[in-house]
Amino acid sequence: MRIAELSRATDVPIPTIKYYLRERLLFPGEFTAPNQADYNDAHVRRVRLIRVLIEIGRLGIAQVRPIVAAIDDQSLSRHEMLGVVQKALGPDADRAPRADVVAARDDVDRWLERRGWRVSEDAPGRWSLAHTLAALRRLGRDVEADVFDRNASMIEELAGREVTTIPLEASRAEAVERMVVGTVVFETALVALRRLAHEHHSASRFVTK
């Protein structure tokens, strides 16, 4: 298909597609004439994935780049691809974390070890949890990392189901797309569902009809 068709199929304007091509987020089409390239379903799929990362994941181009690079890097295993996706999603490691966050990070590391979760030393989630724990303490709560225990059991089960839905025989491109969608799209859904459920329960608890 021509670029105009690719634009119609993805609902993304031609100049934006050309921008993705220049930025190498999108691999070039096959040239059929000096000024004319042919695109296929893989292009459609890639453009849609980029849009989801930007619109739902609210990522910038700088964050999208390592993700698509990881998809195209055939030397990476599926597990390594997930690591790249997670690092791109952030948050970036804090270069000078406050003393209480560093202390909380130690607590989080020991807690993760007790739970037996196999996660890399530089997983961004470790710092996220440390910031969360430090914030609770700053707000005057006398809490240890096991404050996460109850949610962790529920989430461990949920994440297990989610990872299992990625078929082992799926193609690389399909597997990573499912990882990204699972992480970014369903994360947004989870947060929205929780806020809606809070409102629902708050209505039941605090509002007399």
Place this chain on the structure above:
Amino acid sequence: MRIAELSRATDVPIPTIKYYLRERLLFPGEFTAPNQADYNDAHVRRVRLIRVLIEIGRLGIAQVRPIVAAIDDQSLSRHEMLGVVQKALGPDADRAPRADVVAARDDVDRWLERRGWRVSEDAPGRWSLAHTLAALRRLGRDVEADVFDRNASMIEELAGREVTTIPLEASRAEAVERMVVGTVVFETALVALRRLAHEHHSASRFVTK
């Protein structure tokens, strides 16, 4: 206490505290001399709350303002305060949503009604779910809003427990602080836990030791 002590107690620089005062995020201290004000525990608490909203919730000053205004507006019920907090957290309503998002919003509204969740028409979560559903469809998944059913049951239970931890006899300030902390801080924790659990399960599924 003097402003220097407020700064030490909260680990927030004096110029930042002065900025919060000018922006009316923080209520003024009691003047003991023309150029000297006295601050108390309520100020410490407020400054810490603002920092958590900014650092953990990644909110801008424009989003923090309606939240603190709602806390100070004694005419709002607790349930109404939660609504204000949720609206400030966003996302803002899309002024010109695409046709597929509008269609998805209808599906989400009907789904919420079937579940019997009492949520206001302008709850931002409705649009978040609509965007999520539209994104899944754009990526080629043939899904209805009941794709959220399984997570919704789990989240409904979780949110119910969370709302119940706010004592009915808690002071207004304490109740809203707990709402904000519960929404913003534990949301960050939930997202981090889910990503860590994905990595853990991915290690088990895709990596042969």
